[in-house]
């Protein structure tokens with residue numbers, strides 16, 4: 265086995281594909297229009313209710329990927345971050361190259377390097393039609409980018425390699441990436457206000473009315489509302505708070521508690537401010553490491569022991585105000601994190617759906633030269649990786 269490790273990504277130039285070059289290009293051209301395909305996927309997601317369908321590789325190909333993956337892991341260590349490697353399987357030799365990592369500041373994705381390396385290797389030798397190309401990428405190749413997305417590049421390259429060298433390309437990935445990246449903004453505007461309105465209404469008209477009655481809330485389109493509604497009614501929506509609230513985040517939510525002491529004389533204010541900072545810091549212990557429902561997280565904020573910290577020095581009225589303000593800040597934090605979590609869920613479902621729809625769309629045209637799908641790691645396999 266020959267493992268060629270080359271992590272420097274500097275020399276890759278992005279290759280523009282010639283228009284009308286391959287037959288497959290017209291079949292996937294609709295996917296190059298990101299805005300339109302995002303719309304199409306959202307409609308599909310709403311229609312199905314969730315991402316469905318099996319896009320796993322067939323057993324024989326999956327087995328190959330798992331074997332190569334074990335070799336690469338033995339040699340280079342396990343890696344969770346996005347990376348790619350590839351294999352050219354010849355009759356009597358296996359050429360593995362990678363792992364390669366993206367260099368986002370230079371606009372280079374790991375698949376760009378794979379494509380260039382594969383091309384060089386195929387060009388440099390007497391090829392045989394028995395050869396097979398295997399491309400592994402942790403995240404499925406991207407569907408949106410400022411230049412040609414990797415998914416489209418790879419499908420076109422697979423066709424070109426088939427035409428020129430008669431080799432079949434296999435692409436395996438672990439996570440569905442889809443349209444993620446800087447271009448994806450579909451769910452960005454969904455905040456807790458939307459979620460609350462959607463929860464309390466049964467149809468789009470009522471929702472729009474409810475949203476109009478709130479300040480700063482532009483109603484979502486019908487498909488987005490439906491996607492949120494469906495998520496709210498169907499999925500397990502417990503989420504962890506502890507891992508999602510960073511220290512800086514935490515302080516900014518409770519900053520407004522300091523306004524309570526505005527009326528106090530300067531010297532006292534300073535003492536109270538220090539005490540309050542300490543109390544707020546101590547209250548972080550209320551953040552549960554466990555996944556809980558939204559309502560359960562809200563309840564968690566009711567337990568803040570402010571009284572014992574301040575009791576002798578501040579009036580009862582002020583203590584009550586502190587408790588209320590704390591609970592208000594806590595509620596805002598939980599609502600924001602809940603909306604964050606829901607956006608994450610929607611993004612995940614949406615991109616799973618995008619990758620499934622793309623693969624379903626192309627498979628009838630690309631079957632001869634391309635096999636693409638998700639790699640399912642068995643529990644035993646994962647355990648074996650960890651043990652090594």
Ligand SMILES: [Zn+2]
Nearest residue numbers: 373405406414
């Ligand atoms: Zn990419």
